[in-house]
Amino acid sequence: xxxxxxxxxxxxxxxxxxxxxxxxxxxxxxxxxxxxxxxxxxxxxxxxxxxxxxxxxxxxxxxxxxxxxxxxxxxxxxxxxxxxxxxxxxxxxxxxxxxxxxxxxxxxxxx
Amino acid sequence: xxxxxxxxxxxxxxxxxxxxxxxxxxxxxxxxxxxxxxxxxxxxxxxxxxxxxxxxxxxxxxxxxxxxxxxxxxxxxxxxxxxxxxxxxxxxxxxxxxxxxxxxxxxxxxxxxx
Numbered sequence: 747x748x749x750x751x752x753x754x755x756x757x758x759x760x761x762x763x764x765x766x767x768x769x770x771x772x773x774x775x776x777x778x779x780x781x782x783x784x785x786x787x788x789x790x791x792x793x794x795x796x797x798x799x800x801x802x803x804x805x806x807x808x809x810x811x812x813x814x815x816x817x818x819x820x821x822x823x824x825x826x827x828x829x830x831x832x833x834x835x836x837x838x839x840x841x842x843x844x845x846x847x848x849x850x851x852x853x854x855x856x857x
Numbered sequence: 858x859x860x861x862x863x864x865x866x867x868x869x870x871x872x873x874x875x876x877x878x879x880x881x882x883x884x885x886x887x888x889x890x891x892x893x894x895x896x897x898x899x900x901x902x903x904x905x906x907x908x909x910x911x912x913x914x915x916x917x918x919x920x921x922x923x924x925x926x927x928x929x930x931x932x933x934x935x936x937x938x939x940x941x942x943x944x945x946x947x948x949x950x951x952x953x954x955x956x957x958x959x960x961x962x963x964x965x966x967x968x969x970x971x
Contacts, residue, residue: 788965849899
């Protein structure tokens, strides 16, 4: 059974700092890995999708990497802003559209 | 283009009742997946529908069921509600089923079972 873990569970940083969120998974037989953000009481917003053949994806201040062999992914956020405050979830995608989600990292960026 | 919509947004039911939640995918999307989110278990996959057929199912009891209509809209039904069914139910749609497809999530339906 695929298990996805995110560390840390919560993170608080001052505005402007660069930060890294971690995601680890137990079964490396995955198709893709996707990072999402979730604002309180809201649905999920897709941030980055990394296909299994790729090692990283970038979008603006966000960079996500994938190392299938070690079962790890990281989400790097540069120059953090208060608007980045949210819960960040990684999801491992196996056959079809079956997603396995991590437990999430709650990020607070302090102005 | 309108995003994924879910109705109702909030719902209060009592134990033993049943409930039906609705999800309208993004226009043109054919795959709809359902997830349950609770503080204790996080986000868990319920099932996926594509072209009116259930393609994947998570590890939930038979009280949880769903269907998809020809216009790709989907409904999820939970019968004989239990307190533990209180959760945020999220629906996601994607254009197709391939692993390269990005899923787009709706705002969710928050269900409270008393």
